[in-house]
Amino acid sequence: DAKTTQPPSMDCAEGRAANLPCNHSTISGNEYVYWYRQIHSQGPQYIIHGLKNNETNEMASLIITEDRKSSTLILPHATLRDTAVYYCIVRAYNAGNNRKLIWGLGTSLAVNP
Amino acid sequence: TAGITQAPTSQILAAGRSMTLRCTQDMRHNAMYWYRQDLGLGLRLIHYSNTAGTTGKGEVPDGYSVSRANTDDFPLTLASAVPSQTSVYFCASSDSEGTQYFGPGTRLLVL
Numbered sequence: 573d574a575k576t577t578q579p580p581s582m583d584c585a586e587g588r589a590a591n592l593p594c595n596h597s598t599i600s601g602n603e604y605v606y607w608y609r610q611i612h613s614q615g616p617q618y619i620i621h622g623l624k625n626n627e628t629n630e631m632a633s634l635i636i637t638e639d640r641k642s643s644t645l646i647l648p649h650a651t652l653r654d655t656a657v658y659y660c661i662v663r664a665y666n667a668g669n670n671r672k673l674i675w676g677l678g679t680s681l682a683v684n685p
Numbered sequence: 686t687a688g689i690t691q692a693p694t695s696q697i698l699a700a701g702r703s704m705t706l707r708c709t710q711d712m713r714h715n716a717m718y719w720y721r722q723d724l725g726l727g728l729r730l731i732h733y734s735n736t737a738g739t740t741g742k743g744e745v746p747d748g749y750s751v752s753r754a755n756t757d758d759f760p761l762t763l764a765s766a767v768p769s770q771t772s773v774y775f776c777a778s779s780d781s782e783g784t785q786y787f788g789p790g791t792r793l794l795v796l
Contacts, residue, residue, distance in 0.1 A: 606784070615689070615775050615787030616728070663783065675720075675728035 576660045581680045584654075590647040592679050594660030597641040603663060605636060607645045609656040610678070616659065619645065650683045657681070687711050689788035691776050697794045698766050706761040706791050708776030714786075716779045717759040718743075719751060721772040722790075728775065734759055766795045 577595040584590040596605065606621040620627055620634045622643075627634045633646040647654050659678040692707045710717065719731040720743075730743030734753040748770060750762045759778075763770055776788040 604783075608785075613790075615777075615789050616785075618784050618786065621782075621784065677725070677727050 578679045583682050584650045586685050590650040592645040592658050595642045596662045599640050599662050605643045606661045608659045611656040652683050655683045691788040691791050695792040704763050708759045710778045714778035718777045719761045720775045723772050768795045771795045
């Protein structure tokens with residue numbers, strides 16, 4: 573699975589949109605972009621995933637560039653409860669070789685009042 | 686739905702002792718995983734199981750063993766604990782699309 577690069581930390585004002593970038597320049601054609609987050613001391617939580625098209629669910633929106641080399645997770649109206657570490661991962665859809673799933677250090681997002 | 690449950694929540698263990706971390710899921714997922722998370726290193730895969738009756742080694746398998754007798758349970762055993770196994774351990778399962786769901790974690794301190 574391809575490697576991802578994320579900024580180590582970001583700040584966002586409560587109520588504003590949080591835009592978290594991820595670079596995955598070596599992504600392959602069959603690899604999806606997944607986003608998870610980990611609130612302090614809890615297990616990671618799935619947020620959203622996509623292949624080519626932009627995706628939206630009740631938690632967030634995922635914008636993937638046309639060349640698929642980068643993506644942005646958007647939390648449209650960040651709240652204090654969105655303070656967490658956000659992980660961007662690329663992996664083949666339903667890949668059986670789970671040994672290659674690489675979790676980086678993610679982006680620590682601080683939402684400030 | 687409970688999802689993934691892990692036990693114990695936390696444990697202090699003397700070096701050299703053995704311990705089994707329990708993990709149970711109620712989502713009927715075929716694939717399950719054990720990760721450890723250490724400060725500054727992120728999540729690292731210890732062992733995984735693609736389906737009941739099969740297991741495989743992850744990135745850091747040494748000192749750990751797993752079994753998968755049925756779909757729901759995936760215990761992780763430390764045969765002889767060492768201080769370097771002090772960590773937070775997360776169990777996860779994944780659905781047919783590969784999305785992973787995590788348990789609340791077990792915090793282990795080996796002295």
